[in-house]
Amino acid sequence: MSEPAPRHPGFPLRDGALHVEGIPLDDIARRFGTPCYVYSRATLEAALAAYQHALAGRDALVCYAVKANSNLAILQLFARRGAGFDIVSGGELARVMAAGGDPGKVVFSGVGKTEAEMRQALEAGIYCFNVESAAELERLSAVATALGREAPIALRVNPDVDARTHPYISTGLRSNKFGVAHGEALALYRRARTLPGLRIRGIGCHIGSQLLDPEPAAQAAGRIVALADALAADGITLEHLDLGGGLGIAYRDDEPAPTVADYLAPLLARLEGRRERLLVEPGRSLVGAAGVLLTRVEYLKHGQEKDFAIVDAAMNDLMRPALYDAWHDIVAVRPRPQPARGYEIGGPVCESGDFLGHERPLAIAAGDLLAVMCAGAYGMTMSSNYNTRARAAEVLVEGDRVHQVRRRETLAELLAAESTLPD
Numbered sequence: 001m002s003e004p005a006p007r008h009p010g011f012p013l014r015d016g017a018l019h020v021e022g023i024p025l026d027d028i029a030r031r032f033g034t035p036c037y038v039y040s041r042a043t044l045e046a047a048l049a050a051y052q053h054a055l056a057g058r059d060a061l062v063c064y065a066v067k068a069n070s071n072l073a074i075l076q077l078f079a080r081r082g083a084g085f086d087i088v089s090g091g092e093l094a095r096v097m098a099a100g101g102d103p104g105k106v107v108f109s110g111v112g113k114t115e116a117e118m119r120q121a122l123e124a125g126i127y128c129f130n131v132e133s134a135a136e137l138e139r140l141s142a143v144a145t146a147l148g149r150e151a152p153i154a155l156r157v158n159p160d161v162d163a164r165t166h167p168y169i170s171t172g173l174r175s176n177k178f179g180v181a182h183g184e185a186l187a188l189y190r191r192a193r194t195l196p197g198l199r200i201r202g203i204g205c206h207i208g209s210q211l212l213d214p215e216p217a218a219q220a221a222g223r224i225v226a227l228a229d230a231l232a233a234d235g236i237t238l239e240h241l242d243l244g245g246g247l248g249i250a251y252r253d254d255e256p257a258p259t260v261a262d263y264l265a266p267l268l269a270r271l272e273g274r275r276e277r278l279l280v281e282p283g284r285s286l287v288g289a290a291g292v293l294l295t296r297v298e299y300l301k302h303g304q305e306k307d308f309a310i311v312d313a314a315m316n317d318l319m320r321p322a323l324y325d326a327w328h329d330i331v332a333v334r335p336r337p338q339p340a341r342g343y344e345i346g347g348p349v350c351e352s353g354d355f356l357g358h359e360r361p362l363a364i365a366a367g368d369l370l371a372v373m374c375a376g377a378y379g380m381t382m383s384s385n386y387n388t389r390a391r392a393a394e395v396l397v398e399g400d401r402v403h404q405v406r407r408r409e410t411l412a413e414l415l416a417a418e419s420t421l422p423d
């Protein structure tokens with residue numbers, strides 16, 4: 001077993017066992033069971049601090065994209081350190097408020113906002129709606145007017161640049177459903193100016209996720225800046241430019257990710273001399289490396305062509321491998337000295353697509369614990385109850401203090417909302 005690379009600073013290998021900060025991961029498994037998501041507070045805080053340092057000295061707001069990991073404790077931690085939030089549903093707004101987040105620092109993205117969600121956000125007093133279509137603009141105007149409120153808006157513009165990432169998570173191309181076309185933005189801002197109940201506040205874009213090259217994002221920034229100038233010439237002045245999220249993380253050794261500072265540098269270069277406030281909406285790069293999914297080997301199974309390690313976590317717990325063929329490092333919590341063999345790592349779910357990794361070299365026995373690395377982003381939030389599996393527990397560790405921040409679901413909870421037919 002190779003030592004986990006320093007890509008996982010919150011999860012050091014010490015005295016023969018993988019730790020989370022000061023706690024051996026097998027202690028966590030003993031106390032809370034498996035599968036279990038485990039987060040390092042120091043790693044979360046360092047990630048937010050990296051953004052805040054890179055943006056220090058300018059009027060900027062880091063709006064954490066809640067969809068990446070919406071656990072209340074994580075939202076609370078970021079809120080206390082001054083973060084704002086990027087939400088995509090009324091549910092996420094409720095979470096932000098429950099965690100003590102400031103609605104005045106919330107931007108609301110998403111192509112399908114309902115009237116009820118608009119009312120909820122207006123009543124909460126959010127900072128800005130990122131409007132994604134002409135029809136949404138009209139609806140928001142009507143809802144705000146009926147409430148006697150003014151809705152602060154930005155148009156999410158599709159800058160039509162290729163983010164060069166997985167097609168499912170690339171959002172800035174003309175062919176995507178997101179945002180309003182670059183060429184239509186000016187006309188739509190003019191329309192917004194005439195509609196009651198709206199106040200134009202800014203402009204936004206988001207071109208995709210898991211970006212390992214800053215260039216497309218910098219290009220998008222350039223296009224947004226040019227649009228802001230065109231709007232100013234038309235008498236529409238903006239308070240902020242929102243450059244979205246997207247910075248990737250190093251899921252594997254051979255695909256390094258730029259640091260936050262290196263990623264932001266070419267974007268910031270395009271903003272030189274601007275007076276607008278800058279917003280960013282990072283998700284993955286704030287939480288991805290701060291979490292692992294802890295799972296236990298239930299069975300080793302030596303097939304005719306392949307060796308399988310059947311673990312107690314499955315695609316319902318971590319969907320990314322099944323959905324995107326995504327890679328997550330999988331390491332033994334207590335590496336054994338024996339020679340490794342290649343295992344298919346799969347869960348108990350009845351689908352061939354239920355795998356966490358292929359051909360992973362491991363020296364393991366049934367009962368051993370494995371850590372699926374870089375699982376802090378889009379892990380728990382994309383989990384489901386498929387196969388009537390209760391969702392995992394979540395634990396957050398700071399130094400040698402352990403907090404269970406979500407207990408494991410019970411089967412009774414899973415059944416509670418359903419009813420059988422009358423006789």
Ligand code: LLP
Binds near residue numbers: 065206
């Ligand atoms: N802002 C908007 C408008 C977004 O749509 C997203 C992500 C973000 C910010 C945050 O992007 P990030 O910094 O995390 O890249 N489930 C996929 C990722 C989907 C991302 C969707 N939008 C995955 O597991 O890779």
